[in-house]
Amino acid sequence: DIQMTQSPSSLSASVGDRVTITCRASQSFSNYLNWYQQKPGKAPRLLIYAASSLKSGVPSRFSGSGSGTDFTLTISSLQPEDFATYSCHQSYSPPYTFGQGTKLEIK
């Protein structure tokens, strides 16, 4: 299995801050890396697919980058509705795997 190591596990930030979340894969693969946002009591919501493609309807303050083993999710200017848990997901080869999640909290 490809292991996904996500960091940090939690992050405190303020509205307007720029934040970056990282996922590192245990082996290199192409751009089959996706990012999800999850709020309490809700299913995950796809934000970014194929490492850097923004899903339709997702605000442009979200962006993704990376290839090989290192991938990042960046939120350019945090908004109040962005405080949630974020998870990466490799869909390069089954069994698919997820990162452990990053809980983004208000400072």
Added chain:
Amino acid sequence: QVQLQQSGPGLVKPSQTLSLTCAISGDSVSSNSAAWNWIRQSPSRGLEWLGRTYYRSKWYNDYALSVKSRITINPDTSKNQFSLHLNSLTPEDTALYYCAREATANSLDYWGQGTLVTVSS
């Protein structure tokens, strides 16, 4: 607009079999460009992919190694839905279970509402 509606029990006894169904609207379980996945989530294990079924001239399945001996995912073309069957349950199978569609770049773009499954006698 794709929608996935889950159904199934919330409480199952140890050693029994969990059966969940995911009804699809806005797409087809027989689509040649989608796959249909089950994922679960627990505080101890986070998000855990369980498996998928998909049609590419014939039906295929992939399963996580952790549950491969206990899991079956079946399509039902007559009802446009797919199901999860997980047998020999233990309390460690207690989790929130989701179904999801896999589409562009194998991302999971639509999710069911989730079913909290508790394994307890």
